[in-house]
Amino acid sequence: MASRLLTRRVLYLPNLRAAVNHFRAFSWSNDDTKLEDFKIVGETDSESCTIWPDNKLGPFGPQDKRFPMPGKIGTSLRHDKPAEITPTNSLRVEPEAIFEQLPSQRYLDVLGQVKEEAEYLEDVIGFEEESNTDKSLVPSADDMLECVAHECPQMIRKDFADLFPWIDITRGHLTIITISQKTKEDMSGWSLEVEEEREQLLESFVHGATEICEALQKAGYWADFIDPSCGKPYLSDHHTNASLYETDERYRKLGFEIDDLGCCKVVRHHIWGTKAYVGCLFTNAPTTVPILEMMVKN
Numbered sequence: 347m348a349s350r351l352l353t354r355r356v357l358y359l360p361n362l363r364a365a366v367n368h369f370r371a372f373s374w375s376n377d378d379t380k381l382e383d384f385k386i387v388g389e390t391d392s393e394s395c396t397i398w399p400d401n402k403l404g405p406f407g408p409q410d411k412r413f414p415m416p417g418k419i420g421t422s423l424r425h426d427k428p429a430e431i432t433p434t435n436s437l438r439v440e441p442e443a444i445f446e447q448l449p450s451q452r453y454l455d456v457l458g459q460v461k462e463e464a465e466y467l468e469d470v471i472g473f474e475e476e477s478n479t480d481k482s483l484v485p486s487a488d489d490m491l492e493c494v495a496h497e498c499p500q501m502i503r504k505d506f507a508d509l510f511p512w513i514d515i516t517r518g519h520l521t522i523i524t525i526s527q528k529t530k531e532d533m534s535g536w537s538l539e540v541e542e543e544r545e546q547l548l549e550s551f552v553h554g555a556t557e558i559c560e561a562l563q564k565a566g567y568w569a570d571f572i573d574p575s576c577g578k579p580y581l582s583d584h585h586t587n588a589s590l591y592e593t594d595e596r597y598r599k600l601g602f603e604i605d606d607l608g609c610c611k612v613v614r615h616h617i618w619g620t621k622a623y624v625g626c627l628f629t630n631a632p633t634t635v636p637i638l639e640m641m642v643k644n
Contacts, residue, residue, distance in 0.1 A: 355638055356493070358485040358486070359490075360488050360489055360490055362527065364491070365491060365554065366561075368493075369558045372636045485617065490528045492524075493523065494523065496522045497632070498521065503515050504516070508588035509588050509590055510570070510628070512582075515628075520628070520629075521629050521632065523626060524602075524626045525554070526622045527547050527622065528621060530621070531543050532621055544623065547623040551625045552580065555625060556580070559627060559629075565635070569581075569627060569628065571627040571628070572627075574623075574625050597613060601616060
């Protein structure tokens, strides 16, 4: 069985509209842009680079006017007295600022994160048993929706990287928000009633997820969601061959089970069983921001 994400925040609500209102209420909480946490693959600084090839020098022209000489070296524009070079400041160059992280260093970082997650799991085992009796973590009879924000560890981000190949999700924060809607019909079978309910829930999820992503974007974060009908990112103009359907094995890492019925597969919710319709969103908003922190931590 695939390992699940450990750190998460849970919110039970009566419907999807209540979830949208929750995110909208905190969309004003941070006006500073957070889009720099994710760097677009192949993105360049349009202000510092010249149009290539250069009209006068062709392909040999400098790509950055500030550093025209080989080795990205340029002259100083300061007219004051240059600082005195001493042994203490002449070689102050941080290797991390020049060289990319070596595979061995990245491996050690991943092992360190595994150790931290294992220690965290040991600490919360007893807490989770007590939390099962906490009314805030158990849906009431009127709650028809579960919203869970998962903090995605570095070690499994590569499993979702193919969904957004134009974004480097290995850097900065990454939170996966799953939205489970309780259904009247059992989704493990097929009938006209099941099909009609799935169509209604799909339309409801697309509208609600769009508004939630807009609230996150208004707060200065990147956000997108997966269209359950095709498994592709909904809001992006980019194309990817990857997909994430609700019966994908990766949903096991988000706290769900996948039942193989022989002729088909169905996702199983930990409370509502196969009477659930599941969708998910991706964002670089950390779980510590007010828009997510007000959700109950588990």
